[in-house]
Amino acid sequence: MTTFSGGYFTPDYFFRKENEKKSLRKAGSLCGLALLGYVLIQNILALGIQAAGLWDKYTTDNFFQSGADIFLTFAGVLLPFMLINKLMKKHTGAGETLVFDRKVGKGTFLFAVVAGVGLCMEANLISSVFITFMNGLGFTLTSPEVPMPEGIQGMLLSFVRVVVVAAMAEELSLRGYVMGNLKKYGDSFAIGSSAVLFAIMHGNLIQSPFALIAGFGIGYFTVKTGTLWAGILIHGLNNFISLALSYIMEISGEETGALITALCIYILGTAGIVGTVIFVIRSRKNPLSDGDSVLSLGEKISGFFFNIPMIVAFLLMLYITSNYITFGR
Numbered sequence: 001m002t003t004f005s006g007g008y009f010t011p012d013y014f015f016r017k018e019n020e021k022k023s024l025r026k027a028g029s030l031c032g033l034a035l036l037g038y039v040l041i042q043n044i045l046a047l048g049i050q051a052a053g054l055w056d057k058y059t060t061d062n063f064f065q066s067g068a069d070i071f072l073t074f075a076g077v078l079l080p081f082m083l084i085n086k087l088m089k090k091h092t093g094a095g096e097t098l099v100f101d102r103k104v105g106k107g108t109f110l111f112a113v114v115a116g117v118g119l120c121m122e123a124n125l126i127s128s129v130f131i132t133f134m135n136g137l138g139f140t141l142t143s144p145e146v147p148m149p150e151g152i153q154g155m156l157l158s159f160v161r162v163v164v165v166a167a168m169a170e171e172l173s174l175r176g177y178v179m180g181n182l183k184k185y186g187d188s189f190a191i192g193s194s195a196v197l198f199a200i201m202h203g204n205l206i207q208s209p210f211a212l213i214a215g216f217g218i219g220y221f222t223v224k225t226g227t228l229w230a231g232i233l234i235h236g237l238n239n240f241i242s243l244a245l246s247y248i249m250e251i252s253g254e255e256t257g258a259l260i261t262a263l264c265i266y267i268l269g270t271a272g273i274v275g276t277v278i279f280v281i282r283s284r285k286n287p288l289s290d291g292d293s294v295l296s297l298g299e300k301i302s303g304f305f306f307n308i309p310m311i312v313a314f315l316l317m318l319y320i321t322s323n324y325i326t327f328g329r
Contacts, residue, residue: 017294024185024295024303030084031178031197032309037080038201039316045072062147066157073161073169077201081173088181104225111279112221116234117241118272121265123213124242130209140326143206148250155247162243167236174198174215175222175231182304183223186291189300191219196305200317204324214238224283241268 049058049068057064131141149158174194182190195215199208214235222231245264249257293300304310 013294020185020293020295021299021303024300025307027088027181028304029307029309030087031304032307032311032313034080034084034173035197035201035313035317036309037083038076039313039320041076041080042072045075059145060147062149063151063154063157065147066149066154066161070157070161070165073165077173078169081177085177085181088177104227104230105282108279108282109225109227109230111275111282112225112230113233113237114275115272115279116217116221116230117237118269118275119217120210120214120234120238121241121269121272123210123217125265125269126213127206127210131206134205138328141205142324142326143204144324148247158243159240163236163240167232167239170198171218171222171228171231171235174201175219176228179219179222183289184291185293185295185300187223187288189291189297191216191223191288193304194219200314203317203320205321206324208321220288221279223288224279224286 045068049055054064058068059065134141149155174197178197179190179194182193195212198215199212202208202211218231218234221234222228241264245257245261248260252260295303305314
């Protein structure tokens with residue numbers, strides 16, 4: 001049998017490759033189960049609210065909805081991914097996934113956050129173009145309705161739910177657990193895979209395109225800085241800006257609110273471009289890692305995404321997404 005200096009086409013090479021494929025399929029299957037758990041837990045808790053006769057209150061009372069959603073986020077998002085994280089470490093041999101304590105320069109961290117928030121603003125703009133394009137084709141896209149907060153208590157609880165709880169739970173789940181366990185297969189693959197799961201989890205075509213783009217950006221800046229705090233802060237600030245703009249739109253009217261929103265996106269988007277350039281220059285000595293995997297990109301994608309639990313989870317999320325799409329109305 002022919003042997004190359006790099007070790008290709010040797011028995012050890014093929015044995016390692018098959019082991020990596022098996023390990024990645026397990027990781028993909030576990031992440032698929034986490035997505036299914038996410039949907040199942042959310043629906044069980046929603047049925048519980050309905051059974052208690054509180055569904056009308058949930059859909060119309062922002063204070064009650066925010067409190068319930070904080071619990072739903074912990075139970076439906078963080079819990080299933082926390083469980084699969086333990087199983088992935090056990091069955092795939094992944095390293096540490098939760099990184100909070102890596103020391104990074106304050107300037108580099110600051111520019112990462114500025115760049116990340118700016119990217120989120122640009123993602124919002126791209127999403128708006130996509131929605132307009134779909135409308136032009138006759139498709140009407142919607143997303144779950146969230147009542148505006150009323151009073152100081154309602155605003156504070158909405159802030160905690162959207163800015164603090166959602167940002168921390170989703171970053172721990174997608175960037176901490178999923179991306180962290182996939183880094184051994186290369187940073188780019190880990191970033192992309194976690195972004196795809198982040199997008200499909202949103203379950204509607206208004207939020208999913210934004211989540212895909214933002215997921216790539218947040219993943220990139222998290223890996224480059226080496227700390228989850230970067231992703232959590234970017235995610236939280238984006239959610240805060242969205243919440244604030246929604247509130248401004250409500251109290252100032254659609255025309256004024258649209259103008260303020262456009263101005264905010266322009267300013268922050270421009271700052272994001274500048275921040276990205278400076279961040280890339282400052283962090284050029286810390287390139288993304290290719291990992292130590294012998295698998296090709298196609299083999300990685302096939303192993304992680306093309307397994308029964310992941311396929312079932314994707315089909316289910318696509319069905320949920322279809323409920324927020326109408327045609328010809």
